Amino acid sequence: MLGEIIDTLIPADARTQMPSATDAGIEFVLRAGPKAAMVQDYLALAEVVLSARSGVESGRAEGSFFQLSPQQRLEVLNATRTKNAPLFVAFVTALFQAYFTCPSVLTRVGSGAVPPFPQGNLLLTNDWSILDPVFRLGRVYREVEA
């Protein structure tokens, strides 16, 4: 169910050509990463919410998630926020941390060079005549007698 959950929260987007969370390989990162225990806790929370919603016995509700429309899935996940906000925020934080450190994601959103070093980025030099009005202000600091 983890893949379906994270793709509900971060779906693919054709217009911006952004991958879904699973397409970006995030499911594996969440399952095997340092926050795997918290992820399991969140899945258990989702199971409880799903069970209450569908009337299916707790521990067997996972299958019902697959039957829901994307909007219904989002409603279930928003209900987990209501039930345990700190855990929901921790889960979304871990999801974002994995998604927005994925090189292909960073490249597509316009983060510049990924990683920043050694390629770096270009910034154009300025025409400093834009400072003409500032010169016309005259001195704006206080002179002090020695």
Place this chain on the structure above:
Amino acid sequence: MVSESADILIIGSGASGAAAAWRLSRIPGISVVCLEQGRHVLPGEYPTNSADWELRRQDSFHISPNVRRRPADYPIDDKESPIAIANFNGVGGGTVLYSGHFPRFHPSDFRCRSLDGVGEDWPLDYRALEPYFQENEKMMGVAGLVGDPANPSYIELQPPVPLGAGGLRIAEAFNSLGWHWWPSYSAINTRESGGRGACINLGPCNTGCSQGAKASVDVTYWPEAYRQGARLLTESRVLEITLNAQGKANGVLYQDAAGSMHRFSARVVVVACNGIGTPRLLLNSKSPAFPDGLANESGLVGRNLMLHPLGYVEGVFEEDLQSSIGPQGCCLFSQQFYETDPARGFVRGYTMQILRGAPALETALAGFLKRQINLGPSFHGDFRRLFNHTMGIAVIGEDLPELTNRVELDPERLDTWGMPGAKVYYQLSPNTRRMLAHGLDRSREVIEAAGGKVVASFAPVRNTGWHLMGTARMGLRRRDSVVNEFGQAHDVPNLFIVDSSIFVTGAGVNPVPTAQALTLYICDHIERKLGELFC
């Protein structure tokens, strides 16, 4: 116990310690050794070498020692302060993680009492430091533009860091309001200089510069100091400065990484551990002559802590400004409201520093928590309306020295060597609160004049306690200062303090250039008086 010695011993290898090592190692025939509790950080270790750099700056490169928890970090309890303390313990000190803002104090900053009736006057003035500002800027490499009407003229600077599309929008807004602004004075090479490369706009200067373009002192002063014979011993935590029978400093006790205790003897001791570390070391150096801590006859060691409370305003713009690209901190600044104007309802003033947009992960998390980014089908659209579309304004206000704002030893929390940590007590004064409120109002005006929509405006910002000043202040009278006008302890003639803890007032700009200029000034004095000091 292992025993070693040098003519001059420096404690701390950061902004001031490095400048002292360079200057003092130019004296012929003098041995100079610096003890640093941290280690060298190699450029390849910096977060910007990997795609997950935003995660690493929240962990091993976090600005808080309480989060970072490297072996060299000591605990700082800052729960009694609305501003959390930031530092870095390693070769280069705080300059490793600073943004590189490099403005000088103004002439009026040294005359607060005479001009505005608050704080104290410094025992020296801007003119006395001016040649040292210039020497320091040459050593560090500073970009900017001469001719700024808000500052006495600079002689030579490298070309400014580019504004980017976002900076240009804000600059035009300042012009439309008729307010001062100027490209940032930045300790960032914008052309190859000093054996270091030019800036390639990696972005997060405050995670360490892999390119070496940012002037952290491990790549500026230290290579020169080594060439002149200065020695640097890393992973060496000084626990105590010791005295001889005549009441003069005769060296220190320090522990190495393995926990072995060393005795290091010296004829002159120079302390450069910043506004938290310096009072911590002095307070921990108790003796029958100084039962309340070394050089603390006045009772002012640890008192008058100043932190530069910071306000923040963020705006969102319709256009993609590519605002996350470029040195994050250094862009442009305004000192329209720097000098005192009684009509504003507060004394002294502030600098507005314009910040580029947040990187991707920070944008996503902040947007989610502030409910600007929704999960589900609208996620990517919401994210793109924010990312590369934001600009920020930091209001850096001058907080005045107050006895109750202080650093004490914390015997409850010990570092890895068993030395007490530090506990910080700090509150914002009514003057500071009025100043920040004024700064937030003016910053919102700027964002709106630039065509942006204000989406955040608050003060103080908690994780901004970089500027640690005033806790061993200088002065002419023994009863209300710790050191004299040459950084020399009133009570211990061969003990000098050169970091920003000796600041009398804090001004409204970043302290490193003034701390380093002061260091060079003091070291000139040490050289002139060496004969007396070595007696």
